[in-house]
Amino acid sequence: FDSHIQYERVGADVTMKCGSMDWDSAVTWTANGTDIDESHLNGSYLILKNVDLSQSGQYSCYEGSSWHLKYQTYLRVGVPPKEPVLMCRSNNYPKGFYCSWHLPTPTYIPNSFNISVIHGTREMVCEKDVFPKNRCHIRYLQLFSTVKYKVTLTVTNALGKSSTTLTFDEFAIVKPDPPESVVAKPVPNNPRRLEVSWQNPSSWPDPESFPLKFFLRYRPLILDQWQHVELSDGTSHTITDAYAGKEYIIQVAAKDNDIGTWSDWSVAVHATPWTEEPKHLTTEAQITETTSTSTSSFMPPPTTKICDKGAVVGSGAVAVCWTAGLVLAAYSILFI
Amino acid sequence: MELRAGDSWGIFTFLCAALCNLPALPALNCTEELGPGHSIQKTYDLTRYLEHQLRTLAGTYLNYLGPPFNEPDFNPPRLARAERVPSATVDLELWRGLTDNARLAANYRAYSRVLCSLRALDAQGTAELRHRLGHFCSSLQGLVLSIAGVMSSLGYPLPAGPPAQPPAQAGAAATNDFLKKMDDFWLLKELQTWLWRSAKDFNRLKKKVPPAVVTLRMEARGF
Numbered sequence: 386f387d388s389h390i391q392y393e394r395v396g397a398d399v400t401m402k403c404g405s406m407d408w409d410s411a412v413t414w415t416a417n418g419t420d421i422d423e424s425h426l427n428g429s430y431l432i433l434k435n436v437d438l439s440q441s442g443q444y445s446c447y448e449g450s451s452w453h454l455k456y457q458t459y460l461r462v463g464v465p466p467k468e469p470v471l472m473c474r475s476n477n478y479p480k481g482f483y484c485s486w487h488l489p490t491p492t493y494i495p496n497s498f499n500i501s502v503i504h505g506t507r508e509m510v511c512e513k514d515v516f517p518k519n520r521c522h523i524r525y526l527q528l529f530s531t532v533k534y535k536v537t538l539t540v541t542n543a544l545g546k547s548s549t550t551l552t553f554d555e556f557a558i559v560k561p562d563p564p565e566s567v568v569a570k571p572v573p574n575n576p577r578r579l580e581v582s583w584q585n586p587s588s589w590p591d592p593e594s595f596p597l598k599f600f601l602r603y604r605p606l607i608l609d610q611w612q613h614v615e616l617s618d619g620t621s622h623t624i625t626d627a628y629a630g631k632e633y634i635i636q637v638a639a640k641d642n643d644i645g646t647w648s649d650w651s652v653a654v655h656a657t658p659w660t661e662e663p664k665h666l667t668t669e670a671q672i673t674e675t676t677s678t679s680t681s682s683f684m685p686p687p688t689t690k691i692c693d694k695g696a697v698v699g700s701g702a703v704a705v706c707w708t709a710g711l712v713l714a715a716y717s718i719l720f721i
Numbered sequence: 722m723e724l725r726a727g728d729s730w731g732i733f734t735f736l737c738a739a740l741c742n743l744p745a746l747p748a749l750n751c752t753e754e755l756g757p758g759h760s761i762q763k764t765y766d767l768t769r770y771l772e773h774q775l776r777t778l779a780g781t782y783l784n785y786l787g788p789p790f791n792e793p794d795f796n797p798p799r800l801a802r803a804e805r806v807p808s809a810t811v812d813l814e815l816w817r818g819l820t821d822n823a824r825l826a827a828n829y830r831a832y833s834r835v836l837c838s839l840r841a842l843d844a845q846g847t848a849e850l851r852h853r854l855g856h857f858c859s860s861l862q863g864l865v866l867s868i869a870g871v872m873s874s875l876g877y878p879l880p881a882g883p884p885a886q887p888p889a890q891a892g893a894a895a896t897n898d899f900l901k902k903m904d905d906f907w908l909l910k911e912l913q914t915w916l917w918r919s920a921k922d923f924n925r926l927k928k929k930v931p932p933a934v935v936t937l938r939m940e941a942r943g944f
Contacts, residue, residue: 479813505799528816529809529918531910533796552796556917594817594925643769643920 389458392494392543393436394465401431403446404456411449417442436462438493463494465545471538473551476588476648478559478595478641483522484511484551486538496542505532530555559645561597562586564620564637569656576629579603579656582621583637586648600638600647605631606655617642632657758930760874764867765923771860772916778853779909782842785850786902797903805904806834809914821929822877824922829868830880831915836861838908875930 393399403412408428414421425432433440446456467490475482484500500521502509511521534555539548564583572578581601585592596618602611605628616622627633636650783791807830819827839858869879 525813527810528813529811529914529921531808531810531907531914532799535796552794593928595921596924642924643772644917 392461399433403429413447415445438462461494463492466492466540466547468547468549469540471549473558475559476562479528480590481524485520494542496540499539501537503535556644559641561639561648562588563648563651564639567651567654569635569654571659576658577627579624579627596642597639598642603635627658630660760871761926767864768916768919778857790906805838806911807831809918825872826880832865835912
């Protein structure tokens with residue numbers, strides 16, 4: 386005989402016949418090797434009412450006395466697929482784009498996916514990726530297209546099918562991968578600076594013709610508010626307003642200069658600005674001095690202060706009074 | 722760049738007519754020599770500005786055309802009709818391999834044609850729409866002149882002007898209102914695509930021609 390497999394919906398009533406045996410034959414059914422009680426039988430038919438997932442398994446039917454295996458089936462209980470989630474993105478513009486998909490809820494039975502990509506009148510082939518499985522990619526044949534791409538994904542299983550469609554312009558789906566190798570370093574003798582550098586994502590094939598711009602965000606771990614800087618070129622930036630001695634968290638995102646959307650944030654890096662080596666603490670007086678210094682640099686510099694003396698104590702560098710300069714500039718503009 | 726309706730209409734109509742019907746380029750009133758790199762940057766900035774302006778203009782115009790043209794998913798097939806504007810669509814390797822001259826010329830030709838076609842756009846809509854259209858045409862003309870400026874500073878000849886066409890888009894189109902609206906829809910789409918493409922074209926040109934530090938002074942033309 387041959388083994389069967391059957392798919393049934395959760396909540397359905399299932400009737401299994403013992404192969405070619407007559408209705409009134411004496412049979413025994415087992416589920417995964419365990420005998421099934423006669424109350425579930427209607428003659429030689431096995432009746433399972435309102436099946437649930439736990440009832441999936443191997444069902445076998447044996448002739449009463451000879452214990453001959455007459456019929457065997459594998460019952461898989463599942464559900465038809467819900468509308469799949471489809472996403473298409475170009476992280477390697479202008480080479481092409483990829484689409485990836487998944488089901489919002491499991492079906493508990495095998496599903497097959499079929500994707501079609503239509504561009505104007507032409508049907509394009511989306512090559513399935515080996516890994517990850519639910520992904521395929523397409524190469525652009527032409528650039529700067531006025532016609533939209535229409536991607537339809539259909540999910541099918543033994544109990545039903547469902548599909549979803551995405552329609553988009555070439556430009557709308559451009560979203561690079563986050564910048565790579567983000568590094569943040571303190572700057573020697575500069576207690577308020579941090580030097581950040583990064584690289585273009587390696588998936589972006591042509592930064593020369595398709596330059597990226599960047600968005601940097603940073604905050605001290607102790608605060609929730611991010612500060613942002615947008616950079617139209619270059620892959621480095623020096624933060625000049627870090628709070629002395631505080632550990633910072635820094636992230637960078639990338640975007641094509643002209644089209645598409647911002648990448649996800651890069652992996653976060655941590656860095657603390659340079660601080661002067663603490664002097665060896667031998668007396669009470671010295672301990673008190675150190676404590677008061679760190680307290681004053683914990684507070685955001687009040688706007689009335691002209692120079693941030695706390696930050697430059699002991700540095701030996703020339704104090705640059707940024708606030709004073711700005712105030713003077715503002716006044717001079719007012720009086721022009 | 723606020724224009725009063727009366728002033729700008731007269732001026733841009735005249736200038737559009739001049740641009741459409743004369744092969745010669747109206748003289749650039751530059752009092753100093755332009756560094757080509759600087760003008761490329763300026764042209765690039767203009768395309769970004771126009772792209773931004775177009776979003777508002779297109780929204781207003783498509784609403785004027787009404788459904789289905791103003792539906793976001795509207796994705797009609799391209800009918801085989803006479804192209805008013807050369808398409809921005811191009812094979813990737815071909816685009817990469819364009820000479821600077823060819824690249825600039827393609828942009829110049831496309832925007833010249835768009836300018837003429839926009840002028841012929843049926844804007845019997847609101848005064849607001851006509852005003853927006855007028856403003857956009859002025860800016861677009863600035864772009865055409867800017868491209869011409871780059872070409873001449875690099876020593877490239879300007880492409881011949883667009884073929885003399887009756888401004889109204891021929892008898893056949895005028896009889897079918899829907900087809901005419903389709904033509905307008907595709908004109909805006911093609912313009913949008915060109916503005917995206919130009920940003921990339923001028924990025925490439927920027928890399929090849931380093932910016933010179935020269936002041937740019939252009940006599941205002943009533944703008």
